[in-house]
Amino acid sequence: MGHKVAVRVSPVIRKDDSTSIMALELTRASDDASVDDINATAFSDNDNKLNLSSYLGTPSIYRPGAGASGVKLLDLGSGRVWSATDGGGGFMDLTPGEKVTSYLSFGKVDTVTVYVPMAGFTTVSILEAEATKKANINLDTAQTELDKYPNPATELAEPVAIERYTRALDDSTSTKAGGKDVTVTLASDVTFASDSADLTPASDTQLQTVSGQLAQYPDGGTLTIVGHTDDIQDDAYNQALSERRANAVKTRLEQITRLDKWQTSVTGKGESEPKIKETTDEARAANRRVEITLTPTGGTTPRNNATASPGSGGKVPDPQGPVAKGPEGVTLTSKGTDTSGEVTIALDHVTRTGGYLLGTLTCTVKAGSTGAPLQTLLRDPQTVLANQRDEEGSALPTFYATDGLTLIAGGERIFPADYQEADLEAHIPLTELRVSDHLKGGITTICVTWPDPGGDTITLDHPEGKYSPKGTAYRLTDIPVKNS
Numbered sequence: 001m002g003h004k005v006a007v008r009v010s011p012v013i014r015k016d017d018s019t020s021i022m023a024l025e026l027t028r029a030s031d032d033a034s035v036d037d038i039n040a041t042a043f044s045d046n047d048n049k050l051n052l053s054s055y056l057g058t059p060s061i062y063r064p065g066a067g068a069s070g071v072k073l074l075d076l077g078s079g080r081v082w083s084a085t086d087g088g089g090g091f092m093d094l095t096p097g098e099k100v101t102s103y104l105s106f107g108k109v110d111t112v113t114v115y116v117p118m119a120g121f122t123t124v125s126i127l128e129a130e131a132t133k134k135a136n137i138n139l140d141t142a143q144t145e146l147d148k149y150p151n152p153a154t155e156l157a158e159p160v161a162i163e164r165y166t167r168a169l170d171d172s173t174s175t176k177a178g179g180k181d182v183t184v185t186l187a188s189d190v191t192f193a194s195d196s197a198d199l200t201p202a203s204d205t206q207l208q209t210v211s212g213q214l215a216q217y218p219d220g221g222t223l224t225i226v227g228h229t230d231d232i233q234d235d236a237y238n239q240a241l242s243e244r245r246a247n248a249v250k251t252r253l254e255q256i257t258r259l260d261k262w263q264t265s266v267t268g269k270g271e272s273e274p275k276i277k278e279t280t281d282e283a284r285a286a287n288r289r290v291e292i293t294l295t296p297t298g299g300t301t302p303r304n305n306a307t308a309s310p311g312s313g314g315k316v317p318d319p320q321g322p323v324a325k326g327p328e329g330v331t332l333t334s335k336g337t338d339t340s341g342e343v344t345i346a347l348d349h350v351t352r353t354g355g356y357l358l359g360t361l362t363c364t365v366k367a368g369s370t371g372a373p374l375q376t377l378l379r380d381p382q383t384v385l386a387n388q389r390d391e392e393g394s395a396l397p398t399f400y401a402t403d404g405l406t407l408i409a410g411g412e413r414i415f416p417a418d419y420q421e422a423d424l425e426a427h428i429p430l431t432e433l434r435v436s437d438h439l440k441g442g443i444t445t446i447c448v449t450w451p452d453p454g455g456d457t458i459t460l461d462h463p464e465g466k467y468s469p470k471g472t473a474y475r476l477t478d479i480p481v482k483n484s
Contacts, residue, residue, distance in 0.1 A: 001435070002038040002365060002442025003050055004029035005094075007116055011125040011135045012073070012109050018157065020109040021142050022124070023101055023135075024068045024116065026052055030097035033442065040339050040371025040438040049093035055434055056102070056117050057087065058397075066090055066149035067102030070433065073112040073159075074121075074449070076354035079179065079301065080159035081419045081430070082106045086152035088145030103142040107157030113353065117432055118445050121351075121358045155422045162356070162419055163427065164451040165389055166412040169317060172202065173209050175412070176389070177451075178420075181295040184210050188229075188245065188288035197244035199252055207249070210292050211257040217296035220261025224293045225250050230284035231271040242268030249290050262294075276390075301355070316408055319475045320464045326479030329362075332471060334372040339438050341369020343377060347460060347476050352452055353484040356417060359460075361405070361446040371438030376472045378402035378435055378446060380415075381465025388415045391426040400436045402446050403429040408461045409453035417449045456481055 008025040015021050034048045056068035067089030073082040089102030113123050132139055146152070161179025168174070172190040176183050191203045214223075227242030227249075246266045253259060276283040294300075322330040329346025343365055350359040365372050380388045380403045388403040407414040418427040430449035450458075460476040 001055060001118070001437045001444050002033075002439045003035075004032045005050075005052065005119075007119045009114050009116065009122055009124055010137055011127045012106070012112060013132055013135060013137055013139065014108070014126065014128050015139055016129070018108055020106045020126075021103060021137065021139060022106070022114075023103050023137055023142065024056075024071065025099065025101050026056075026068070026092065026094070027099040028094040028096055032096045038440055038442050040336075040440055048095055050095075052092035052094060052100070053090070056092070058084075058433075067092060068104060068116070069102075070117050071104055072115040072430065073106060073109055074115055074162070074430075075110055075159065076113055076162075076356050077111070079162040079355065081162050082109060082112070082159045083153075083156040083421060085154055085156045086146045086149065088142070088149060090149070101145075103137075103145045105146055105152060107159070113358075115430070115447060115449070117434075117447065120360050120445065120447060158422070160419050160421060162417050162430065162449075164417060165415045165427070166451070167415075168206075168209065169315070169408065169411055169413055173206050175209065175213070177300050179300060181293050182213055182300055183291055183293045184213060186210075186249070186290045186292070187285070188227075188290060189285055191249070191290060192245055195241075197241065197248045199248055203249075203252065204256070207253055207256060210253060213294060214257055214259075214262070217294065217298075217300075218261070219297045221263070221294060221296040221298075223259065223262040223264045223295075224291075225253075225264070225266045226291045226293075227268040228273060228275070228287060228289050228291065229271050230287045231274070231279065232284065235270060235272075239268055239270035242270045244268075245290055249292065315411075316459075317463070319461075319473070321462075321471070321473030321475065323475045323477060326460065326476040329364075330474045330476065332377060332474060334374065334377055334472070335469070336371055336373045336438050339369075339371030339373070341372025341439065342366035343372050343374065345377065345474065345476070347479050349480040349482050350450070350458060351482050351484050355452050357407075357450045357452050357458065357481065358484075359448045359450065359479075361448070363444045363446060365439040365441050365444075367441040369440050371440055373436075373438045374444060375400055375402075375435050376469050377462065377474075378404055378432075380404040381463060381468030381472070384467050387426055388418070388429055389427055397424075397428055397433060398426075400434050401429055402432040402435055402448070404462050404465075405431065405446070405448050406461055406463075407450055407453060408459050409455065412453070413461070414451055414453055417451055 010023040067087035069084040069087030086105040164177040227246035229238040326347040350357040416429040
């Protein structure tokens with residue numbers, strides 16, 4: 001967050017069959033600006049100590065927060081992510097010139113890319129325990145440091161699937177893909193005539209998105225089609241309507257694509273499973289939907305292409321703010337309650353790795369600013385107390401996240417890749433989770449992992465939304481895609 005810190009990442013050491021250890025050495029530059037000179041909301045009596053665990057630790061009271069426990073290990077070839085089960089190093093309060101090492105514990109790890117928040121991505125070797133001298137890691141010292149802090153979260157030892165979430169640019173469909181299945185949600189207000197199971201002309205565009213997903217998996221699998229309604233009519237009426245709508249979708253799908261490799265089931269849930277438990281017009285519109293779930297034989301890694309096929313969700317919307325090529329960047333004025341500053345946001349390129357794109361944006365705050373808030377320039381402008389999927393229970397870990405950095409391609413808005421840990425109900429995006437400071441100057445690195453839509457260039461779009469202040473929308477175009 002505007003400070004200069006050197007990060008050295010060790011190889012991963014397999015301590016035993018179930019535990020892996022790695023170390024991060026963090027050194028604050030001897031000429032780094034003081035905390036008060038950078039952060040408009042800093043405490044003036046902090047003795048110029050930069051608390052690194054605020055940015056590299058896990059932003060949740062339910063997780064081990066010590067040290068750099070927010071670091072993730074990614075297997076981008078198989079689409080998996082490991083979270084730290086424990087972290088050592090405390091709050092990592094550094095004055096200029098000081099150094100600290102944070103030891104991290106993970107489960108059994110395979111080939112990995114290391115994601116260090118606000119630093120970047122790097123691939124490291126995996127060594128057996130007898131090779132620790134090569135990595136300059138003393139496993140006894142590492143364990144002693146790890147034992148100083150809360151009990152390890154052993155439920156995080158197993159990796160979980162990296163998932164994909166996209167929305168059609170016209171909001172007619174959304175698609176989420178995990179390790180086992182893909183679900184396409186059709187907005188019923190687009191699919192059907194009002195209070196009817198009659199398909200509209202626009203429904204074919206929605207169903208082409210489903211057809212494109214089915215084509216990715218030529219071996220087939222299981223396919224479930226489930227209709228949902230709002231709560232306006234009585235239970236029996238809504239149940240019957242949801243069943244008729246689900247059957248209408250199946251019938252039309254059979255006409256536009258082959259389903260012979262798919263074991264298909266059709267059900268209706270009526271009003272019994274609302275997506276949003278409210279009675280506003282907006283909530284009821286979201287609850288009127290048909291969900292189509294593919295569980296492909298052999299998993300959700302596409303068979304026919306390196307990446308999933310694009311949707312057909314409308315033309316690219318007009319930009320709502322300044323536009324520039326990614327490497328050149330856009331400059332915006334970001335305002336807080338009583339602070340402001342100029343921020344230049346740029347993305348030089350992204351790196352293609354195993355079906356994903358890795359990007360590191362730079363946010364440069366003009367020296368002399370009174371305090372520029374970065375969060376409003378980076379967060380999802382459609383949500384505040386929820387994540388990018390608008391799931392309940394996600395407010396705490398994603399409140400300061402940079403989950404509004406979306407790509408637009410193939411008629412879809414592509415959100416940062418995300419994952420769901422073993423004991424969480426909501427998904428966590430693979431991007432920064434703690435961007436809350438108001439900065440007077442300096443450069444901040446924002447890391448993002450996106451699903452790969454294909455192509456030689458990408459477009460990044462941060463749109464306006466119902467929760468975005470004026471002047472926070474922008475678009476970066478012609479961002480080169482480089483192979484890893």
